[in-house]
Amino acid sequence: MTNTEIVEETIAFVKETLKGAEGGHDWFHIQRVFNNAIAIAKDEREADPLIVSLGALLHDIADPKFYDGDESVGPRMAREFLESLAVKEPVINHVVHIIENISFKNDFDQRSFSSLELNIVQDADRLDAIGAIGIARAFNYGGFKNRELYNPDIAPKLNMSKEEYKKSKAPTINHFYEKLLLLKDRMKTTSGKKIAQERHQFMERFLSQFYDEWDGKK
Ligand code: ADP
Numbered sequence: 001m002t003n004t005e006i007v008e009e010t011i012a013f014v015k016e017t018l019k020g021a022e023g024g025h026d027w028f029h030i031q032r033v034f035n036n037a038i039a040i041a042k043d044e045r046e047a048d049p050l051i052v053s054l055g056a057l058l059h060d061i062a063d064p065k066f067y068d069g070d071e072s073v074g075p076r077m078a079r080e081f082l083e084s085l086a087v088k089e090p091v092i093n094h095v096v097h098i099i100e101n102i103s104f105k106n107d108f109d110q111r112s113f114s115s116l117e118l119n120i121v122q123d124a125d126r127l128d129a130i131g132a133i134g135i136a137r138a139f140n141y142g143g144f145k146n147r148e149l150y151n152p153d154i155a156p157k158l159n160m161s162k163e164e165y166k167k168s169k170a171p172t173i174n175h176f177y178e179k180l181l182l183l184k185d186r187m188k189t190t191s192g193k194k195i196a197q198e199r200h201q202f203m204e205r206f207l208s209q210f211y212d213e214w215d216g217k218k
């Protein structure tokens, strides 16, 4: 199988597996991350395009949030699928490491693995959590979880433990302070940093307008 065929088969598999997924985690999220990752990789010449593509396509194949917190489902599904295509073992291992290490909490926990390809896919995923799309996804997720939009009496909490963060029922606006506004300083690639800067500024404008409207000032 050629690399192009492997990527095409993977796209078909991911589309099928994510049918009916929540709007912030559906195929279109994967497609945007895939496109972001390819764009970032163009400026990172050393990156292996097959690993970047497969990592981006498979990174959310089984989000632990939707599997009772089980973090082993995604890596296992990805491995089984890639083995079924007879993808080379070192490529499979690298892709599985990307899936295991991409999430936000792993950045706080310190990653057990690092590579340029992981940096690229992680930056691409983070770009989709900020800016206009990031705002849409956050409120979509908040709605899915039946959260308040905003509550001036509930302050955001920084540096929550993994358990606390999972249990938090905080309003969606708090998520901006707990996660989204922190992402621009955690970007690892040059082009990722640049795009994140613009998207960050857009979120700040959104929040400022939101509070003005909330207070009846606009
Ligand atoms: P990703 O899809 O990038 O792996 P996550 O699974 O952490 O990221 O979250 C998916 C989307 O849902 C992101 O856009 C994220 O900002 C949003 N989200 C996650 N947790 C919350 C929350 N507590 N409140 C609002 N949005 C959230």
Ligand code: NI
Binding pocket: 029, 033, 059, 060, 125
């Ligand atoms: Ni994602």
